[in-house]
Amino acid sequence: MKIEDYANSGILGIREYVPGKSKKQVEREISVPEIHKMASNENPRGASTRARKLYRELEKSLHIYPEIYNPDLMGKFASKLGLAPENITTGNGGDGVIYNSGMAFIEQGDETLIPEITFSVYETITRIMRGVPVFTKMKGTGIDLDDIYSKITDKTKMIYICNPNNPTGEALPVDQLEDFIRKVPERIIIFLDEAYIEFTEEKYRPSSVKMIREGMKNLFILRTFSKIYGLAGVRMGYGISSPELISLVQRVKPPFDVSIIAENLALEALDDDEFFSTTIMETAEEKKYYYTTLDNMGLKYYKSQTNYILIDTGKDGREIADKLTKKGIIVRPAGSYNFPSCIRVTIGRRRENELFFKFFREILGK
Ligand SMILES: Cc1ncc(COP(=O)(O)O)c(C=O)c1O
Known part of the structure; x- marks a missing residue:
């Protein structure tokens, strides 16, 4: 009996979901002073x-x-x-x-x-x-x-x-x-x-x-x-x-x-109007910071209507993501979405955005 014979044949064509790496996973792999997860578009302000x-x-x-x-x-x-x-x-x-x-x-x-x-x-x-x-x-x-x-x-x-x-x-x-x-x-x-x-x-x-x-x-x-x-x-x-x-x-x-x-x-x-509007305001503000910085770096990116940005690194996105992870910044390589040179970055709060750009610039030499 092959394992496939046990399966609902529909599922055999499914590629396994590749999530952004978890903070815990990275903690187990490397030792850095801080880890910031910017891979799954969560809210960097925490919960409502x-x-x-x-x-x-x-x-x-x-x-x-x-x-x-x-x-x-x-x-x-x-x-x-x-x-x-x-x-x-x-x-x-x-x-x-x-x-x-x-x-x-x-x-x-x-x-x-x-x-x-x-x-x-x-x-x-x-x-x-x-x-x-x-x-x-x-x-x-x-x-x-x-x-x-x-x-x-x-x-x-x-x-x-x-x-x-x-x-x-x-x-x-x-x-x-x-x-x-x-x-x-x-x-x-x-x-x-x-x-x-x-x-x-x-x-x-x-x-x-x-x-x-x-x-x-x-x-x-x-x-x-x-x-x-x-x-x-x-x-x-x-x-x-x-x-x-x-x-x-x-x-x-x-x-x-x-x-x-x-x-x-x-x-x-649902009643937390303050948290809701602060999140929207801060995300919009930080998105501008990304746009300006990426323009200064001469990098291509996609104008986003969300809380994340797809950035074309001009290199292998997976390699860049791995290097960022080693610095404690977890982003999502976008190869599985057919953008092999891109990374998808969740817009964080100012300090983690600055940290992201510090390491990103170092890695790219820009
Ligand atoms: C486009 C889209 N739809 C749905 C979801 C599902 O989100 P959740 O199951 O956390 O509500 C996500 C999560 O990242 C998403 O990006």
């Missing part, structure tokens, strides 16, 4: 201040299950978004929502359209479900909506669009994206991953929630608490869609996939 305060009180609830489907959260998201609780599903991080929705929607043989350069989990869940990922061309480094449209067939079940896209941080022009969403046949689900939308300038933010409010059935939006609210370690994501699609996802969702900690901290973080 209000969520952190509440966290200490949660120890008295650790022995009980969370409420099934997290109705308080569904209600709160709904009222914030001008929708009904039936428009909301929660999950174990955004990844959990990608899995739950994929399980609900993709059947064996269904095609899903996925841009060639994007977040890898859409392909993973397609393969798990024995669907067929169909990759669409990029327009330069951006998502090519025309190519996606031209690849629609009778078998197309879902279209995955990450906006702003990972790893470039580029956002699609709002009018083009909205026109596209409206013209896709209603039988096809458009999965719009908005993991970074809170960082995006107003002019690049599509009226995606409004479209659902107006009754669009086949649009499914993903949001997460991992980035703007600083709760990546807690695992909390949510989906926004029509009651019809949400009801299908609720059928397959593991009953308690959002822990009592995640549920309560997310509820609290």
